[in-house]
Amino acid sequence: MALGMLIERVAYRPLRNAPRLAPLITAIGVSIILQNIAMLIWGKQYIPFPAILPQGRHDILGATISDTQIAILLLALLIMLALILMVQKSRLGRAMRATAQSRQVASLMGIDVNRVIASTFIIGSALAAIAGVMVSAYYGLAHYYMGFLLGLKAFSAAVLGGIGNLGGAMLGGLLLGLIESFGAGYIGDLTGGFLGSHYQDVFAFFVLIAVLVFRPQGLLGARVVERA
Amino acid sequence: MTPLLSVSQLSVAYGGIQAVRNLSLDVAQGEMVCLIGANGAGKTTTLKALSGLIAAQSGSIQLDGQPLSGLPAHAIARRGMALVPEGRGVFPRMSVAENLMMGAYIRTDRAAIAHDLDQVYSLLPRLTERRAQPAGLLSGGEQQMLALGRAMMARPRLLLLDEPSMGLAPLMVQAVFDIIRRIAASGVAVLLIEQNAHLALKTCARGYVLETGMITLSGNATELAANPAVRHAYLGEA
Numbered sequence: 001m002a003l004g005m006l007i008e009r010v011a012y013r014p015l016r017n018a019p020r021l022a023p024l025i026t027a028i029g030v031s032i033i034l035q036n037i038a039m040l041i042w043g044k045q046y047i048p049f050p051a052i053l054p055q056g057r058h059d060i061l062g063a064t065i066s067d068t069q070i071a072i073l074l075l076a077l078l079i080m081l082a083l084i085l086m087v088q089k090s091r092l093g094r095a096m097r098a099t100a101q102s103r104q105v106a107s108l109m110g111i112d113v114n115r116v117i118a119s120t121f122i123i124g125s126a127l128a129a130i131a132g133v134m135v136s137a138y139y140g141l142a143h144y145y146m147g148f149l150l151g152l153k154a155f156s157a158a159v160l161g162g163i164g165n166l167g168g169a170m171l172g173g174l175l176l177g178l179i180e181s182f183g184a185g186y187i188g189d190l191t192g193g194f195l196g197s198h199y200q201d202v203f204a205f206f207v208l209i210a211v212l213v214f215r216p217q218g219l220l221g222a223r224v225v226e227r228a
Numbered sequence: 229m230t231p232l233l234s235v236s237q238l239s240v241a242y243g244g245i246q247a248v249r250n251l252s253l254d255v256a257q258g259e260m261v262c263l264i265g266a267n268g269a270g271k272t273t274t275l276k277a278l279s280g281l282i283a284a285q286s287g288s289i290q291l292d293g294q295p296l297s298g299l300p301a302h303a304i305a306r307r308g309m310a311l312v313p314e315g316r317g318v319f320p321r322m323s324v325a326e327n328l329m330m331g332a333y334i335r336t337d338r339a340a341i342a343h344d345l346d347q348v349y350s351l352l353p354r355l356t357e358r359r360a361q362p363a364g365l366l367s368g369g370e371q372q373m374l375a376l377g378r379a380m381m382a383r384p385r386l387l388l389l390d391e392p393s394m395g396l397a398p399l400m401v402q403a404v405f406d407i408i409r410r411i412a413a414s415g416v417a418v419l420l421i422e423q424n425a426h427l428a429l430k431t432c433a434r435g436y437v438l439e440t441g442m443i444t445l446s447g448n449a450t451e452l453a454a455n456p457a458v459r460h461a462y463l464g465e466a
């Protein structure tokens with residue numbers, strides 16, 4: 001979290017008024033730097049991650065579900081709910097939404113825009129940390145490069161749902177996961193065995209491109225047309 | 229008595245362009261003052277400098293005897309200055325009610341906020357019917373009313389208005405100016421910026437004329453309205 005704040009200061013604040021593409025490129029750059037720092041600290045090999053979540057298994061209607069999966073699902077739901085409540089109802093949440101719509105006008109309302117943006121980065125990095133722990137605990141392994149693909153997929157999910165729309169990002173994540181799983185399951189049949197389930201990662205990016213081409217605002221994005 | 233707002237020798241530049249030069253003006257407690265001038269005269273620039281949205285090059289700005297120079301916009305808002313910006317600046321994706329509550333962001337006195345919200349709705353009945361609607365879907369006049377109501381929710385001592393009549397039909401302009409007069413009557417000082425000099429001088433007690441960044445005339449509104457130079461340049465008379 002402290003790291004998130006620091007990154008906002010050095011890497012994003014100078015770009016506050018730059019075109020939208022600049023922060024995106026910075027994001028990729030910063031992620032590469034962080035990955036390399038992680039590599040320097042923990043080395044290049046996979047390291048075991050403690051199984052901090054419950055381990056049992058259950059059979060429900062012919063499908064197997066593990067306690068770990070249940071725990072992750074519940075935790076994720078809980079966090080999503082808390083995040084929605086925070087953004088919709090709390091004072092900070094209102095300040096975030098105002099700042100997202102117009103920094104100038106938000107500051108005229110007495111909102112310290114720099115602080116709100118820094119808080120957003122702190123919350124974002126805290127959520128990313130929780131997600132990282134969940135993924136590592138699920139696979140029992142951690143690796144300096146493991147976040148890269150996940151980050152790209154998370155971005156695809158956010159674009160699918162509509163950037164700047166919380167409910168959309170959550171729906172996007174769920175849909176993307178389903179598309180990926182079904183895709184991985186059936187890709188062999190679809191391509192007559194030419195491509196196997198290890199191609200599952202292509203689906204996320206296939207979806208990303210399709211959304212960008214056909215519905216750039218995302219599934220739930222920008223229903224409100226703004227008058228001049 | 230020290231004036232509520234006192235500006236002296238304010239200069240603002242954008243890069244090399246001098247937009248405002250040595251501007252001095254003041255507004256007393258509860259007074260209505262207007263600043264009139266043509267397109268590009270520097271009216272918006274002046275208000276932005278007063279509210280901390282842009283940095284002044286030199287000069288001093290005092291609110292109630294306290295210097296404001298160098299404070300960020302949010303700190304100035306907290307001291308009791310509210311700006312209704314050019315083009316209204318409502319939050320388009322928030323509802324009317326949420327916009328109004330954003331005006332009260334700096335306040336914590338819940339009971340008084342609820343009371344003020346009722347007051348605003350009774351002053352602006354058109355907003356009451358639309359309270360759940362996204363502000364981006366309101367008409368221009370309704371957005372201007374919302375911006376005024378939102379500013380009132382901050383309980384400001386000084387209200388800065390940047391061309392509230394812009395882009396509105398004559399009837400709507402009348403309605404908006406009625407509201408401004410009622411806000412002023414409740415004791416809030418108003419600095420009104422207008423291109424519509426006729427209306428501004430009719431509404432305010434005193435006025436300043438801004439030309440290419442400098443104040444060229446100032447005084448009592450009726451005197452200004454009678455001044456041949458003002459009549460010629462701003463009231464469309466030969």
Ligand SMILES: Nc1ncnc2c1ncn2[C@@H]1O[C@H](COP(=O)(O)OP(=O)(O)OP(=O)(O)O)[C@@H](O)[C@H]1O
Binds near residue numbers: 269
């Ligand atoms: N962001 C900016 N960068 C550079 N120059 C600017 C900027 N904003 C305004 N100016 C210039 O400063 C001068 C004053 O502009 P300002 O917006 O204050 O005028 P105004 O009196 O509000 O005009 P209008 O009635 O058209 O709103 C103009 O010459 C304008 O071109």
Ligand SMILES: [Mg+2]
Binds near residue numbers: 271272273314390
């Ligand atoms: Mg202007």
